Amino acid sequence: MSKSLYLVNPAPVCPSYFGAEVFEQWGFPGAQGIADLATPTVAALAPQDWDISICDEFISPIDFDHPAEIVGITGKITQGDRMIEVANAFRAKGTTVVIGGPYASLSPEQLRPHCDVLVVGELEGIADELFADLESGDFKAEYVAEKPDITTSPLPRWDLYPNDRALMACVQTSRGCPFECEFCDVIQYLGRKQRHKTPDQIIAELDLLYDIGYRSVFLADDNFTASRKTAKAILAALAAWNGSRPDGPVSFNTQVSIDAAKDAEMMDMLAEAGMTLVFIGIETPNVDSLKETKKRQNVGIDLTERISVFVEHGISVVAGMIVGFDNDTKDIFQVQYDFAMQNAVPIFTLGALVAPAATPLFDRMEASGRLTADGSEVAGTPWDTNIVHMNMTKDEMTGGLQWLCNSLYKPEAFAQRMIRMIETMGPLRGPFASHRQTAKAGLRPIEAEAVTILKRLIRRSPEERKMWSDVMAAMAKKPDTGPAVMLSLFRYAQVRCLYDNGGFWEPRVTEQAAVSAVAGGAAVGASGLVSIGGSASG
Template identity: 35%
Template sequence: MTQLSFKHYGSKKDFKKIYLIAPKHPDNFWSMQGTADILGAKTLMPNSALATLMALTPPGVNIQYTLGDENISAVDFDFSCDLAVITGGTLHAARIHELCSEFKKRGTRIALGGTYASIEADRCGGLADHLFIGEAEYTWPLFLKQWTAGNALEINRQEHYIDLKDSPAPDWSLIRVEDYVNISIQTSRGCPNQCDFCDVIQYVGRQYRTKSIDQILQELQNAVDIGARTVFFSDDNFLGNKRFTKELLSKVIEWNVQQTRPLSFSTQITVQVADDDELLQMFADARFSVLFLGVETVRKESLAEVHKSQNAEKDIFERIRRISRFGIVPFIGLIVGFDNDDEGIFEDLEHFLVETDSPIAGISLLNAPRHTPLYKRLKEEGRLTEKNFSGEWQLHTNIVPKQMTIERMSLLYWDLFQKIYQPELFEDRFVKWLRNVDYFSTIYVNKKSDPRQLLLGVKIFKHFIFNDDRRVRALFFRILKKTWQINPKLVKRFFTVITQYSHFYSFVNCKQVK
């Protein structure tokens, strides 16, 4: 029997039971499940949308919440509740349909929301009793009042983008922080860019909206209070407004310096972050270890093709090198399958990773999510293989490439993916990356070490000592020795990257081209 915990809002008498469900993540590259396993966690991060729904509960309603995160434990379909609430993205579509079907068989009423229900509401007809389209900060409290009064709507649509300052700090009371690698904090929504293949702006728009800095600092304190070690800022673009980002980082640095054991951070951000050395130093001083960068491609023609001109404004090679000099790992996101891609693109991308000494990269196949400009264009050209995008960007595409067959592109794509994670080639890039770091923040030198870091170190050592792949086992000890010789201050960065590498290496060596 699945063990459940409960959180009450309002009176504990005459309350309604709500079962919050986070669907299981598919076993794909971006799940980072291998990294979570090494660190003794069960998954990458908790579902902040469900925790936010809890925090949005208005006064005057009596609710008992129960959390069912499928990434932590199995959902109890027989749990007696008044409402099952399910959220997820397009990547979770198949599982969302299964969850709704199982609860419906048992007569449980269902509420469905999230990016999948919002962007592809036409695929959700009949799945749930109550459908939420768009952001929920205003519709959820109103729904709870109506639902407990017996007059809830079937369709709950947020017509206009909300003021993000009205979004409360997530209520993390139903999670065990040790089950997760990161705690997630969202500081903004909306992205001013308009990349043709991106469906994010279909949901949150292009207007960049932020929480107040005081709100964000409170969420950071909440993360510390529950025992978090690392925080992932889950913004779609952490640099939507540079003035705000600098102000926020300044306050985060002040806050983090005051902590007995400072947090470390990561986020996803545009490559334009590299154009300001002062900004990069602030990221380093705030203790950002990794920045995920949507580089996509090195061909300017392909960037122009999908309206991602901001990546072509300055030399991408130098941009990545500059980020690395500050000791921040550039997690490179690449895509193949643009109209301007011929077979030579794979050599171009390999050359880019080698020349920039980028140790970690995720390579995707171009897809056209529904309701995006790219989808519309390719549909008109008759170059879509299916109507519904699955949400999977590895080993799958719904696009007919212009200069290669799908089979040929998939083969060359997978060859490159496997090649960059061959131990010797990875080692060469990573050791060169270590040697090129020339900025080391000094503002945390007198801070105590976190005893939990020692435990994590033991877990990592055990993983590699007993690793079945002798090449990976030998790689671990070779690079650890070289890291210590280059600069002992980089050992923490070594552990960050090597755990990610183990996940990626396993992924590319166990998946098959479909």
């Protein structure tokens, strides 16, 4: 007998660099930066005669009166607390609760007490057994899955998802990563052997998303270019597909490692396929820290030169940066600032080193008694950590990081990096070159809202107005950079949302030198108000 299933993607504890919480903060309905792929994938693996609905809490509130017999909850570590709240609420009214996803796979002991069924690992390999058991009512408390061959993963049920509230679609191209960065939890549950979807499978998913109306797609992959041969096969298929879209091409974003820049053919293929933005974990210019954290692919190369290779190919770079490695001393904030400002990268995701559960870093911190009881393990939250840093107190870390974040995102500094990106960026390539001047379909409503957000951002202060004016002047000489400028500007609005939300935005801290900010311990208080150098008045 068929069942009813309510799939929930709970809200995170705080906004993220990649999110779209700025919509809600500035008075619009909730939105997603990247559409959640987990819930439509689970929906596709469930029996198709089941009555299935999806709630993405980033977009709309959870219906706690939903009549479904089974609630399925997914989530990452950033959603952990909310996953538990949601599970407890549904269990209290007698609904069967199933929890799975990355956090369940990495920290099963945290979630086991809060659900009827815990799924550890990737669902594909045990989906038939799980859903058959749920249908019969004779289910186990826990299902542990092996790493599946994802070429058998079905087309996600995007027909159930609120696509009108997501800026970008999402297609997974692989799972797993061959690298072994000490702080990364990906390989702990997805493994070091990459498993890819086939090009045909990826194109089928793109066809579906294109028909829905998406013109921007995130290729979910922990390292798209790690397997050069497979990546090139996928890129060839993407270029052929993207160059023949009837209503204009799609812009692709993904994650890569910096070593891809030394492969000229790879760079050309990325550009020709329509890749317009990549996230790269740069982490730090401190070579000793890179070695410490086993980020070997970033060692022994000129990071700035390699980043420029991407930008010269028309591909924007978002760079992930971390402070607080054991080899970082109190001057790291100034070192990071100087490095960032010499790069053609407008958006940096900055945060303190944290040790997510199940990572080698977590084990090392635990073994040396350096885990804190009250710290957050949420990576990407700039002002918190769960480890005791080697060369800095927590206040020194927070003060230095607040100085760094505010210094890099001061409108004047952001404008400088935007202009550097514009000046470095090469011409449009591949499908975008041929669509440069064609009349395009109008904006999706969510994109029109994004335009309004940008209008408000520009008018927020004279400094932001000048930032925009300077960027426009540079862009006038390089009109091909328009899409990259708009994307970076929107990301800037989201960063400001993240910092505003956490009480972290305080430009006054930049009036002092980095070393003073560290020494003074500029800190975010419990109320969210910021004090500078220990004084509320500054």
